[in-house]
Each structure stands twice: as structure tokens, then as C-alpha cells.
Amino acid sequence: MKYKFNYYIKKKINKYNCIITFTNKEYNKINKYYYKKINKKIKKNKKLINKININKILNNKNKIFLIKYNNKKINKNIFKKLVNKSLKIIKKKYYNNIIIFIENIKFKNIYWKIFNFIKIIEYKIYKFLKFKTKKEKTIKKLIYFKINYKNKKKYIKTIKDSLIISKGINKTRDLCNTPPNICNSNYIFNKTKKNIYGKNIKISYLNKKDMKKIGMNAYLSVNKGSKNKIKMIKIKYNNNKKYKKKIILIGKGITFDTGGISLKNSNNMHEMKYDMSGAAIILGIMYIINKLNLKINIIGILSCAENIIDSKSTKPGEIIKTYSGKTVEIINTDAEGRLIICDTLTYINKYNPEIVISIATLTGCCLIALGEEITALISNNKNLSKELIKASKESDDFIWQLPLYKNYNKYLISDIADLKNCSEKNYADTIIAACFLSNFIKKYKWAHFDIANTAWNKNGATGRTVYLLIKFLKNKIKKMKR
Numbered sequence: 001m002k003y004k005f006n007y008y009i010k011k012k013i014n015k016y017n018c019i020i021t022f023t024n025k026e027y028n029k030i031n032k033y034y035y036k037k038i039n040k041k042i043k044k045n046k047k048l049i050n051k052i053n054i055n056k057i058l059n060n061k062n063k064i065f066l067i068k069y070n071n072k073k074i075n076k077n078i079f080k081k082l083v084n085k086s087l088k089i090i091k092k093k094y095y096n097n098i099i100i101f102i103e104n105i106k107f108k109n110i111y112w113k114i115f116n117f118i119k120i121i122e123y124k125i126y127k128f129l130k131f132k133t134k135k136e137k138t139i140k141k142l143i144y145f146k147i148n149y150k151n152k153k154k155y156i157k158t159i160k161d162s163l164i165i166s167k168g169i170n171k172t173r174d175l176c177n178t179p180p181n182i183c184n185s186n187y188i189f190n191k192t193k194k195n196i197y198g199k200n201i202k203i204s205y206l207n208k209k210d211m212k213k214i215g216m217n218a219y220l221s222v223n224k225g226s227k228n229k230i231k232m233i234k235i236k237y238n239n240n241k242k243y244k245k246k247i248i249l250i251g252k253g254i255t256f257d258t259g260g261i262s263l264k265n266s267n268n269m270h271e272m273k274y275d276m277s278g279a280a281i282i283l284g285i286m287y288i289i290n291k292l293n294l295k296i297n298i299i300g301i302l303s304c305a306e307n308i309i310d311s312k313s314t315k316p317g318e319i320i321k322t323y324s325g326k327t328v329e330i331i332n333t334d335a336e337g338r339l340i341i342c343d344t345l346t347y348i349n350k351y352n353p354e355i356v357i358s359i360a361t362l363t364g365c366c367l368i369a370l371g372e373e374i375t376a377l378i379s380n381n382k383n384l385s386k387e388l389i390k391a392s393k394e395s396d397d398f399i400w401q402l403p404l405y406k407n408y409n410k411y412l413i414s415d416i417a418d419l420k421n422c423s424e425k426n427y428a429d430t431i432i433a434a435c436f437l438s439n440f441i442k443k444y445k446w447a448h449f450d451i452a453n454t455a456w457n458k459n460g461a462t463g464r465t466v467y468l469l470i471k472f473l474k475n476k477i478k479k480m481k482r
Helices: 035-044 078-088 109-126 150-179 185-195 208-214 217-222 271-293 335-352 365-370 383-394 406-412 430-439 466-481
Strands: 002-006 016-023 064-068 095-100 142-146 200-206 233-240 246-257 297-307 320-321 327-329 355-360 375-379 400-402 445-450
Touching: 002 078, 002 109, 002 400, 016 078, 016 208, 035 320, 064 297, 078 095, 078 246, 109 150, 109 320, 109 335, 109 400, 109 445, 142 466, 185 246, 185 271, 185 297, 208 217, 208 355, 217 297, 217 320, 217 335, 217 365, 233 271, 233 430, 246 271, 246 335, 246 466, 271 297, 271 466, 297 335, 335 355, 335 430, 375 430, 383 400, 383 445, 383 466, 406 430
Parallel strands: 002 142, 016 064, 016 095, 095 142, 246 297, 246 355, 355 445, 375 400
Antiparallel strands: 200 233, 233 297, 320 327, 375 445
């Protein structure tokens, strides 16, 4: 889909084969640019138009659609509904040259409306068709936004930024949706190199030999049953010489999770290809940061491995020495995400970060606790939590903070090691998993997103938390400038 804008259309109104406008007023008070042209037609269809929230063709020649709404009740959700109604019209194959009177929606400023209109459209038209033998046609339309104000550079930037963010989100979804016979650690590394490059970017990785040398045994234990090579991918982005403190983002990248010896139920096991969603989110975020040229220093860590059953697989009852030096008794090999992340959390101390955010499909219990709509947030810092909640509201990507209740560490006490890798109880596992990780946190501010309930749904990968974290980072940049 291509997007442009237009200031003057009075003489050019007929060049558009589809016109979409919005009104919260009486039917005969439509935009002045085409008031005289269609007002007579509108009057004849008065009964049709006065039905709220119904799109009707008001003029067969000009293909004008009027979408009605109630101004008193308009909010972000109603805006989304107006965009979705517009999309139904845009998708019709005989409309290729479309103009949208977006200013007629009396809500927020024009840049916000254009940015979010594009983002919603691009998200909705996404399809993962790579493995379809019969290819569906992608939607290629030219959409103009009718605007009154002359600020060409800002409009161009708004459209460009929205498309970059949409592309980054969809790259996350593409990677998540890729099947596990293709998407392994090497595949993710190659995708990272292909999509993220430039003067501010450095990409490297740790392999099995590197990890073994420094003692990342918890991380290595997860991949023992897999024939696929293990990789911890590092994306360094440095673009702010004045503010040298770093933010580190860690994404869990289990490219397939059988549960190991503690085998999962076969129901919906095919969905365990999504267990690398955290890593895919980091790829999407780093792509966007680089393309937007954000003035910040970030390290993205994609902690990739595969949890497969084999004669070499880690067994329940084993004791493993982590990179931190702490020993962990393996109670359940399906609690593997916390093992790769705990070693990663220790490893990143070398960078002396200010903030660390981990993103992982960590616990199935999260679905029971919060359903499919709300991501769990757990943090050791109140201010960081507030900043993330603010970004959540701004991005319409909902999160809910659960307590980092230290008393729950009692469920992780082992008689024969420093820690168990999970509780033997069947409750509060989302909090207890975060408590486990907190044992490997040092001085930095830390937040953790458990996305096990929101990373995918029946339609595939969602790309959730990508835009939320971009909003968070943009807010941090604004603070730096003060």
C-alpha cells in the first residue's frame, strides 16, 4: 500500500475513483470541497445516511462513502473502528485511487490520525504467504489523505515513520510464523544480518564453544538434545555519544520447545514454534530503531536455542552450575526459558547497563492469569514500571503489573543446590519464574514481560510489545534532551 497527501482537490475531485469521508454532523453538512457536488444526491438518500455507522455509496459515479460516528463518544477504539470500516472499502478490487478526508474525524491531531491510520491498515492487511504454493495477490493501492495545513516535511515523516514501524512489527510476525524446520538459531542470525545493518550497528554472537569457555552451563543445558547449533546473537546500536548509558533488551529465542524430557502435551504443540517470539520482538525493535535513526544506545540480545528430546537431553534431577556461579536443580526441563535468560542476565553485566528489559514466552500460567489481551509486567523498579505503563497506554498495547513478591523465593529453595529452576506447586508460576530470574539481577533496573499469552493467537503471531517498547525508548530520548 502506498500513501500520499493532498492539499487542494477542488478541481481534481474526479480523479479519485473512491472518496471516503467521515461525519458527526447532519447529512447535508459535508466537507466544503465536494459539498455542492454531492449534496443533492445525499438528500435523496437521507433515510440511508441517517443510520449510524453504515457505509453507503452516495454517488455511483464518484463512489463516495460516508462513515458516520458520534463525536461525543469518540476515543481510540472508535477511531480503530472507523479505520476498519475504511479498510473494508479500500479492499474492494475496483478502488485503486482513494482519497480519505481524515481531518473530518474530530479526534487528536492530524499527524496522530495519519500515523495510526497507516499502522492499523498495514497491520490488518498482513498475511504470511511464504509457504503458499498458490500465491494470493497483495493489496496494492494508492491512498491520499486530504489535509488543510502546509507542513510537507512533517507529513512525509509521519507517513515514513508509520511505515517503518509497521514493517518492523511485520518482520517480527514473519519470523515468529516461520516453521521450526526452517527457523533455527542460524536462520535467525542470518535474518538479523540481512535486515539490520548500517554505521551504528554491530552484530556478533556467542556459539557453543564460547559459552562453554566462560561457563554458561544453564544456557547450554537447554540445547543439549538438539542437532541445531546454539547462538546468542548480539545487536549493538550506538547512536548517542553524549548519553553513554546503555539499555539492553533480551529476547527468549527457543525455536521449538517440546518441553524436553518433561514432555509437553501433544495438544497444540505445533504452536511451540512461537517460543522464540521474544527474540523476534528484539529483531523487530532493532530494525525500527536503526531505520528511525533514534539517538540512543541499545544492545539487543537474541538468546536462541532449541529444547528437543534426545539421549543427550538434560534430565530432571540434574544440577547445573550457572554462569553466575549459582547452582540450579532441574525440577522440570520445560522451565527452560529461565535457564537461558538467567545466564544472559549475568552475561550482560559486562556492559554496565542502566536498564535491562527481558521479553519471553515464559509461563503458560500467564494465560490463566491475564487471558489473551494483557501482557504481564514484573519489575524491580517503580519508575521503570511507570514508564512502561505510560508507553503501554500510548501504544494501546495493554500490560498489567504483577508483584515481584520476594517471599515466593521460598518455593525455589533446593535441599541439594542453591535454587530449583521452578516450583513444585502449580500456582503463581509467572511471579515465581520472575523471582527465579531476579536472583541473577545485579545493580541495574530490570523489567520483564511475560508474553506467553499475547505473542500469538489463532491468526498467528501478533508482534505485541514491539510498538510499546519503541514508544518507551522514544520517551527516554525526550527525557535525555531535557
